[in-house]
Amino acid sequence: MKRAFRSTLLSTLLVSSMIALSACGGNAQNNSASSPDSGSASPSAGASASASEGGASDGKPVVIRHTMYDTEFTSEMVAEFEKTHPNIKVELVSADYNKLMAMMAAGNGPDIIRTNTNELPGYVLKGMALDLTENFNSSSVFHTDDFYPVVNNFRYDVTSGAQGTGPLYGFPKDWSPDFTIYYNKKMFEAAGIPVPSATDAMTWKEIVELGKKLTVANGKKVSQYGLVYFNGSTAANQDLMNLQLLQQGGSMFSSDFSSADLTTPQVKDLLNFWVDAAKSGVGPSPLHQETDWGGQLFVDNKAAMIIAGYWFSGFLKTNELTKDRLADFGVAPAPMAEGGKRISPTAFGTGAVIYKNSKHPKEAWEVFEWFFGGKPAEDRAKEGYGLPGTKTLAAMLPQTTEFDKLNYDFIQNELQYTEGTLPYSPFLNYQAVNSVFEKYFTPVYFDKDTVDGAAQKMTEELNTLIAEGKDLISPE
Amino acid sequence: MIRPAASGTAPALGAKPKRFRGKSFKEAMEFYVFISPWFVVFVLLGLIPLLYGLYLSFTNYAGFNMDRLKFVGFANYHKVFTDNDAMYSLGRTLLITGIMVPLSTILGFLLAVLLNQNIKNIGLYRTLFFIPSIIPVVAVGTMWRSLFVDDGVVNNALESLGLQPVDWLGYDYAMVPLLIMLLWGVGGGILIYLAGLKGVSKDLYEAAAIDGATALQRFVKITVPLVTPVLFFQFIMNIIGSLQIFVQPILLAANSNSLLSLPIRPNYVYSVHAFQQIFAYGRFGYGLALLWVLFIMILVLTVIVFSTSKLWVFYEVDQEGR
Numbered sequence: 179m180k181r182a183f184r185s186t187l188l189s190t191l192l193v194s195s196m197i198a199l200s201a202c203g204g205n206a207q208n209n210s211a212s213s214p215d216s217g218s219a220s221p222s223a224g225a226s227a228s229a230s231e232g233g234a235s236d237g238k239p240v241v242i243r244h245t246m247y248d249t250e251f252t253s254e255m256v257a258e259f260e261k262t263h264p265n266i267k268v269e270l271v272s273a274d275y276n277k278l279m280a281m282m283a284a285g286n287g288p289d290i291i292r293t294n295t296n297e298l299p300g301y302v303l304k305g306m307a308l309d310l311t312e313n314f315n316s317s318s319v320f321h322t323d324d325f326y327p328v329v330n331n332f333r334y335d336v337t338s339g340a341q342g343t344g345p346l347y348g349f350p351k352d353w354s355p356d357f358t359i360y361y362n363k364k365m366f367e368a369a370g371i372p373v374p375s376a377t378d379a380m381t382w383k384e385i386v387e388l389g390k391k392l393t394v395a396n397g398k399k400v401s402q403y404g405l406v407y408f409n410g411s412t413a414a415n416q417d418l419m420n421l422q423l424l425q426q427g428g429s430m431f432s433s434d435f436s437s438a439d440l441t442t443p444q445v446k447d448l449l450n451f452w453v454d455a456a457k458s459g460v461g462p463s464p465l466h467q468e469t470d471w472g473g474q475l476f477v478d479n480k481a482a483m484i485i486a487g488y489w490f491s492g493f494l495k496t497n498e499l500t501k502d503r504l505a506d507f508g509v510a511p512a513p514m515a516e517g518g519k520r521i522s523p524t525a526f527g528t529g530a531v532i533y534k535n536s537k538h539p540k541e542a543w544e545v546f547e548w549f550f551g552g553k554p555a556e557d558r559a560k561e562g563y564g565l566p567g568t569k570t571l572a573a574m575l576p577q578t579t580e581f582d583k584l585n586y587d588f589i590q591n592e593l594q595y596t597e598g599t600l601p602y603s604p605f606l607n608y609q610a611v612n613s614v615f616e617k618y619f620t621p622v623y624f625d626k627d628t629v630d631g632a633a634q635k636m637t638e639e640l641n642t643l644i645a646e647g648k649d650l651i652s653p654e
Numbered sequence: 655m656i657r658p659a660a661s662g663t664a665p666a667l668g669a670k671p672k673r674f675r676g677k678s679f680k681e682a683m684e685f686y687v688f689i690s691p692w693f694v695v696f697v698l699l700g701l702i703p704l705l706y707g708l709y710l711s712f713t714n715y716a717g718f719n720m721d722r723l724k725f726v727g728f729a730n731y732h733k734v735f736t737d738n739d740a741m742y743s744l745g746r747t748l749l750i751t752g753i754m755v756p757l758s759t760i761l762g763f764l765l766a767v768l769l770n771q772n773i774k775n776i777g778l779y780r781t782l783f784f785i786p787s788i789i790p791v792v793a794v795g796t797m798w799r800s801l802f803v804d805d806g807v808v809n810n811a812l813e814s815l816g817l818q819p820v821d822w823l824g825y826d827y828a829m830v831p832l833l834i835m836l837l838w839g840v841g842g843g844i845l846i847y848l849a850g851l852k853g854v855s856k857d858l859y860e861a862a863a864i865d866g867a868t869a870l871q872r873f874v875k876i877t878v879p880l881v882t883p884v885l886f887f888q889f890i891m892n893i894i895g896s897l898q899i900f901v902q903p904i905l906l907a908a909n910s911n912s913l914l915s916l917p918i919r920p921n922y923v924y925s926v927h928a929f930q931q932i933f934a935y936g937r938f939g940y941g942l943a944l945l946w947v948l949f950i951m952i953l954v955l956t957v958i959v960f961s962t963s964k965l966w967v968f969y970e971v972d973q974e975g976r
Contacts, residue, residue, distance in 0.1 A: 283719065399819070
């Protein structure tokens with residue numbers, strides 16, 4: 179009897195301590211991402227432990243929660259901010275898309291929400307973003323005439339459904355014109371081809387032809403690709419297609435994004451263009467699978483040209499395999515469509531919005547203003563991993579080494595063409611569109627389906643998803 | 655349960671009734687107390703979330719509309735059977751199960767039979783064959799993918815033998831790397847098979863040998879029947895596992911850098927479809943319905959196999975009567 183009681187007590191203690199531990203264990207894992215796909219899946223069980231929200235009135239510091247990465251908003255930055263703002267405590271909350279949505283649904287959203295330019299319209303439509311136009315106008319840190327066009331990507335007009343105009347909801351942390359071309363000079367020399375100009379843009383056809391000349395293949399085995407997209411697949415995807423359509427003044431969607439049509443001749447031409455590119459082996463694709471992303475192939479000397487943004491120059495400067503031979507590399511403008519407008523925009527400009535239902539919008543703005551316009555913004559500009567949102571800060575980009583100067587001069591020229599917003603539909607999940615492309619388009623590369631057939635199926639599925647998305651955002 | 659013939663003390667007037675003081679009640683209480691740790695965790699972290707998911711499968715939950723859920727009845731379940739992708743992925747899963755389960759059960763068993771000998775260093779061989787099943791699956795998948803790419807080890811080996819390289823990860827052969835990768839881990843079952851094989855009394859073999867039975871006859875007439883309980887267990891577990899296969903096809907996909915990577919069409923299995931529907935498309939309700947249908951299917955298959963077990967599973971100890 180006694181023994182049974184003792185062991186009962188022991189097991190009860192054990193279980194209650196296990197339950198207590200698992201309940202209190204906050205999730206401090208962060209998604210460290212070098213790739214911009216925001217939908218990476220690791221659903222955490224339930225929302226994170228929310229800290230106490232002491233009101234400013236009762237003297238307790240206000241807690242402002244944000245979803246920036248801990249590499250972006252470091253603990254040193256937090257300490258620096260809290261020293262000069264003793265009434266505010268800054269807390270990091272790690273939240274991927276799914277966890278963020280769960281927090282929204284519980285009415286417990288973080289005060290500052292990390293937002294990519296292509297996510298902004300969706301967030302505004304879901305009622306997550308606070309209108310910050312007045313804050314920016316009356317701010318002493320931000321000067322609206324100093325803004326680059328990229329800031330307009332954080333504007334959205336709910337009535338017309340247009341991104342790029344309307345109230346301002348956020349600000350970029352850093353951004354790059356994501357479709358510029360970094361190339362390996364040595365491979366051009368080896369093939370006896372002159373390097374591309376740093377100021378004049380080639381067309382998409384020209385760049386793929388150039389890539390074919392630089393591709394070194396032995397039968398089906400390719401030892402050197404001519405042109406890779408940064409994610410490691412030179413094939414049709416929504417980023418490249420949206421860019422090409424924007425340059426031609428077209429779109430996969432209707433003007434209010436309420437329907438999709440990929441069966442237009444314009445879209446089908448582009449799809450055929452990419453099928454030919456994939457089949458030619460100019461870059462990795464489902465037909466030529468590699469195990470590395472584009473950047474790794476480039477530094478391993480397996481790719482002659484890579485479509486990547488200014489951030490790639492920062493990557494080359496720190497990567498073990500390239501930092502000592504930076505003179506081998508050059509950069510060329512983003513390709514343009516034949517007869518189209520030269521546009522070299524950002525696809526994944528990262529910034530943030532303020533939660534519409536934040537309990538402390540004033541304090542949230544203080545943190546926001548400091549992080550996106552104060553000293554951290556200056557420091558980011560000086561590091562050279564991305565461009566700032568303002569012209570004054572752009573003067574602080576690194577210019578010391580030859581490679582720095584090369585990139586600086588190039589970017590000053592390219593900045594003339596960066597105005598433009600890629601037409602992603604706010605009613606669709608970015609990930610869902612990726613899946614639709616992969617599902618229906620991969621068979622085309624293997625000749626299991628035609629471009630016409632795939633375009634038809636993709637149009638149907640995207641329209642179904644748009645209808646569902648619209649219904650969820652504004653149910654009848 | 656054995657009821658005590660008579661309890662020691664007669665109950666006094668007004669005392670607690672017999673059934674709360676008897677030995678059997680105390681035994682029952684101890685039983686529940688001892689399973690309470692597992693039971694509490696199971697209910698809180700297993701049963702309740704599962705039932706909540708069942709409830710959500712009858713709504714249009716999309717991850718952010720918790721405050722305005724619409725009840726859609728059986729619409730999600732109806733979609734499961736009319737969605738081309740769901741039925742296709744179910745077909746691929748059943749095909750993989752149909753190939754893998756017999757192969758892995760039989761191969762695992764034969765491997766265990768071979769490893770049941772008493773030769774020198776048998777422990778080392780057992781370890782070597784067991785190790786593949788304990789390596790984390792992401793490492794395994796990444797490794798096999800890099801072996802099967804165009805410029806990988808497998809194609810280089812084929813070329814050095816004068817054969818043509820094969821596009822292993824393309825449409826026509828995509829299932830082969832998957833099956834090879836899954837069969838590579840077949841040594842995981844030897845632990846249980848060896849336990850079963852060791853349970854066969856040596857006297858039986860000696861008696862048979864004296865009666866003139868060949869090695870094959872001894873194997874078929876003695877070993878196999880006495881090991882059928884273990885074979886049955888592995889068979890069921892393999893079915894349950896195979897129907898849920900998820901991570902391995904994703905790891906063989908092009909750009910397999912996230913769980914959202916899409917496997918190539920021939921490897922598009924049911925769990926991947928459910929995962930995509932939930933996390934890429936945001937159709938939580940539909941994804942949950944898909945998973946509950948899978949659960950029902952696994953349950954039905956398990957019951958069917960159990961009911962046939964009387965015909966072919968031989969237990970040394972009589973299972974009837976308590």
